[in-house]
Amino acid sequence: MNITELGDSIINGDRRALARAITLVESARADHRAQAAALLEHLRKADRQALRIGMSGTPGVGKSTFIESFGMMLIARGLRVAVLAIDPSSARSGGSILGDKTRMDLLSREKNAFIRPSPSQTHLGGVARRTREAVTLCEAAGFDVVLIETVGVGQSETVVAEMSDIFLLLLAPAGGDELQGVKRGIMEMADIILVNKADGDLKATATRTCADYAGALRLLRKRPQDPEGFPKAMTVSALQEIGLETVWDEITTLAAWRMAQNHWAARRADQARFWFQQELRQALLARLETAAAREAMATLGDAVARGELSPASAAQQMLSELSQD
Numbered sequence: 001m002n003i004t005e006l007g008d009s010i011i012n013g014d015r016r017a018l019a020r021a022i023t024l025v026e027s028a029r030a031d032h033r034a035q036a037a038a039l040l041e042h043l044r045k046a047d048r049q050a051l052r053i054g055m056s057g058t059p060g061v062g063k064s065t066f067i068e069s070f071g072m073m074l075i076a077r078g079l080r081v082a083v084l085a086i087d088p089s090s091a092r093s094g095g096s097i098l099g100d101k102t103r104m105d106l107l108s109r110e111k112n113a114f115i116r117p118s119p120s121q122t123h124l125g126g127v128a129r130r131t132r133e134a135v136t137l138c139e140a141a142g143f144d145v146v147l148i149e150t151v152g153v154g155q156s157e158t159v160v161a162e163m164s165d166i167f168l169l170l171l172a173p174a175g176g177d178e179l180q181g182v183k184r185g186i187m188e189m190a191d192i193i194l195v196n197k198a199d200g201d202l203k204a205t206a207t208r209t210c211a212d213y214a215g216a217l218r219l220l221r222k223r224p225q226d227p228e229g230f231p232k233a234m235t236v237s238a239l240q241e242i243g244l245e246t247v248w249d250e251i252t253t254l255a256a257w258r259m260a261q262n263h264w265a266a267r268r269a270d271q272a273r274f275w276f277q278q279e280l281r282q283a284l285l286a287r288l289e290t291a292a293a294r295e296a297m298a299t300l301g302d303a304v305a306r307g308e309l310s311p312a313s314a315a316q317q318m319l320s321e322l323s324q325d
Contacts, residue, residue: 003035007042010141015114018141022116025133040133043140050082050139051255054164056150056186061170062196063149064103066238071107073244074145082138083107083115084131085149114143132163132275161189162274165264166251169193171213173205188220191231192250198235199242210235225263230254287322296321 001024009017025036057063064085071081083104107113116134131148138146150160161167169190187193193213198206214233223231232250236243258264287293300314309317 001035003038003042007039007140010043010137011046013142015141018114018137019116021137022118022134025137026118026130036133040136043136046140048139048142050135050143050146051166051251052135052146052148052164053166053168053251054148054150054160055168055170056160057170057196058172061172062238063170066170066194066196066236067147067149068104068107069238069241070244070247071104071113071147072110073241073248075107075110075112077248079144080112080142081107081110081114082141082143082146083113083149084134084138084146085115085117086131114138114141131160135163162271165255165258165267167191168247170196171209173197173202173209187216191226191254192247193217193231193233194247195233195235196238199237199240203235206235225258225261225267227254227257293322 006017006021006024010021021039024032024039027033027036055063055067067083067085071083074081104115108115118131118134135146135148148160148164167190169186169192171193173195193210195206195210195213198210210233217231217233220231234243234247234250236247238244255264258267288297296318300309300318303309304311304314
């Protein structure tokens, strides 16, 4: 694989090259990892940035419907939209359905849209391990907005906030009260809370739920990267396409304020530092996957099971062996 040619094709907007590159960075093979690193370094010259929007919510809240309606609205405004959808992997078989494109039928047919479903595999936090690198590839390809749809696992799904500029949290009507709203975790990461399905018989319920969460947000400590009025709660209807223009206006207002106040660049620098540390941790964990390390772990594990060593002592011995390598 010619990395320079692949990188240049991505910069020129070749969608097939972008798909190949994402497959490359998602691979765990050692030679592919080296090629992926070279490709990402080559793409640094493009120096392109997109608005990264992370989005989370419980399964069934309407994330895919919202993304399609929201993406179509952005394309109508002349923007290019990339969607990175993370699909949960089976704990038994390890497989994923990867059927998000079928849910976004209209958006998937747009020439200015790119949808890429990826399996979460064993990675926690609602995103795949290489989602951040896929975002970088989409930026180099010239997309204006990158939407990152998480698995939808619940309140601990906060890793997506470390790779996005704006974090949206979708909630269903009657999904909780003020106490639910002040729970730490994903709630305090959100920039805008969207109560979806605010139409028909659920409109009144959605309005009450939105008011509950708006009250809860006022109890949270104000963040320095937020202007007055943020974070905020709003009602939308992805199915009826109600409130989407207002959501975009609020997103652009928040993004512009953060840029003017230098929070944008500082946040991206912090995110880069975070992912460097994550990459280092993953590399250290990979050292446990060698044949020698697995054999040593099995021996020490048997000793712990027989009661000859405590788990802490066995772990210390294992660390000592690794440090000698």
